[in-house]
Amino acid sequence: MKHLAALNKYFITYKWRFLLGLLFTAISIVFSIFQPIMVRQIFDLLEQNLNTYGLVSDTKLRGAFRNDFTAVLAFYGIIILVFALLSGFFMFLQRQTLVVMSRFIEYDLKNDVYEHYQRLDLNFFKMHRTGDLMSRITEDVSRVRMYVGPAVMYTTRTLIMLVIIVYLMLEVNPMLTLYTLFPLPILAITIYYVNHIIHQKSERIQAQLSGITSIAQESYSGIRVIKSYVQEDNTVNFFDKASEDYKQSSISLAKTDAMYQPAMALMIGLSVILTIFTGGLQVMNGTITVGNLAEFVIYVNMLTFPIFSIGWVASMVQRAAASQQRLNEFLQIRPDIKDSPDAQAVIIKGGIRLENVSFTYPHTGITALKHFNLSIQPGQKVAVIGRTGAGKSTLAQLLIRMYDPQEGRVEIDGLDIRGIKLESLREQISYVPQDVFLFSDSITNNIRFARPDADMETVKRAARQASIEKDITQFREGFDTMIGERGVTLSGGQKQRISIARGLLKDPNVMVFDDCLSAVDAKTEKEIISNLYDYLQHKTAIIITHRIFTLFEFDKIVVLDEGAIVEEGTHEELLSLNGYYANLYARQQSGEEDIVMAS
Ligand SMILES: Nc1ncnc2c1ncn2[C@@H]1O[C@H](COP(=O)(O)OP(=O)(O)OP(=O)(O)O)[C@@H](O)[C@H]1O
Secondary structure: OHHHHHHHHHHHHOHHHHHHHHHHHHHHHHHHHHHHHHHHHHHHHHHHHHHHHHHOOOHHHHHHHHHHHHHHHHHHHHHHHHHHHHHHHHHHHHHHHHHHHHHHHHHHHHHHHHHHHHHOOHHHHHHOOHHHHHHHHHHHHHHHHHHHHHHHHHHHHHHHHHHHHHHHHHHHOHHHHHHHHOHHHHHHHHHHHHHHHHHHHHHHHHHHHHHHHHHHHHHHHOHHHHHHOOOHHHHHHHHHHHHHHHHHHHHHHHHHHHHHHHHHHHHHHHHHHHHHHHHHHHHHHOOOOHHHHHHHHHHHHHHHHHHHHHHHHHHHHHHHHHHHHHHHHHHOOOOOOOOOOOOEOOOOOOOEEEEEEEEEOOOOOOEEEEEEEEEEOOOOEEEEEEOOOOOHHHHHHHHOOOOOOOEEEEEEOOEEHHHEOHHHHHHOEEEEOOOOOOOOOEHHHHHHOOOOOOOHHHHHHHHHHOOOHHHHHHOOOHHHOEOOHHHOOOOHHHHHHHHHHHHHHHOOOEEEEEOOOOOOOHHHHHHHHHHHHHHOOOOEEEEEEOOOOOOOOOOEEEEEEOOEEEEEEOHHHHHHHOOHHHHHHHHHHOOOHHHHHHO
């Protein structure tokens, strides 16, 4: 329960709506209470006048008596109707305030969680599954809404109703009150347990359903692999098995559900019978009137739903508390990568220095860089070459502070990057990642993602520089072409070039290209490299690659192996070393570079 305290700030934000909701609840209940009171009066009137009516033998008088009595009944009927309408109207207002408030809180909470996710660093996302993040922001937030909305609403309704009705009942007869209320707690406890079982079963079904969804999703995404390995039947069997489990669980839930309503009706029926039986005895004793008995029967019916809701609300609150606990767990995580209090926004010219940098990935313990040193002057172009897993991408990650090194320092223009505001740092370094990610949006918007204010001409220029403009204009809808789920309508090379265009559009002084030409053919690669040559004239550029770009005159080429530099120099200097670089160059020249890359 203590976890739910985190939600109090939202109740404070919407306090007026909340208080108004409580007021409407109370008014609605007060109007509904008039119904049993009116019924009691009608019954009492009937009882009192029935004997007199029996004694009247004159037909005319009997007629007049009946007419008068009908008029009184109609009057009571109208009053009951009016009060019922008023009660209903305030119930409508109650829902409009409290339930609407819960929707506002759900909206705020969802945005807060999403905003918090955005602020967390990469390590957090590596440590938690996407499914987990998704379910917290959707299912957990929805469950919490059930607490701030329906649970609060039904609890206040139940409390106000219980206080008023029990007071009225005690006024009439304490003994009968005890008998009448006796089965109701049993009803509440039963509902709580049945709800608990239903919830457990529903959870299981939900988990199975998301399992089925992931199987289906994965098989659609991997349909090419499934077909090429002729695994359709196996995939179908796998899906069948998951579906069968889901069906069995659903049938079991339907059985429990089917018992729910009859069990409730039985409990309520028992309560009414008990009231009529004990009340009837009291009427015969003359302790209460027939009207009181009728009034009690209505009270029992009125209390049924609130009592039922206690069990329901209790399990709802329990679930909401568990969900809020999960949300709090994430909301309390603070990013490791954040601005230091004295961090400044600077204009980056492009000088880069890594001094004795060692970095180990925190969640795997893999050391990717060891005592690494590198110095780049503003405007220099540097190639980083090395085997797979050598630590090349890690170097790029450290430059944009996706991680901080455990040892050593990374400097930009002589300033430790931990002293530069994160936003300022990342805004001024363009990083084209190795793994392309395109959004399900138009090509324009995907490129413009780097600079949302860029005009169309600038977007087209970036596309031209990335050698993708021609391809785009050949699409029926040109730059407006929508990229399907994960860019399925594009080839690997096209996706890479759109990603490069996005990086170029940003146009800062420092550019990092992380092996982003691997899926383009040699001719296009040449074209892009020659475009880049002009584009990068006055910029600092780090080009991570597996291939040697002879067209490009690098100021420095570093060869990485196992997290450290093993060769460093210009093209000529490295060739004369006759080491890894010279070997790779020789193989590339003879068209064998693929062998080298795989080694
Ligand atoms: N996010 C990560 N979490 C944990 N370990 C990682 C992560 N990324 C890389 N590594 C590990 O760090 C080491 C260096 O990886 P890195 O991606 O920097 O190599 P790379 O030289 O860029 O390789 P490639 O050429 O294949 O892209 C590898 O052993 C890799 O397994």
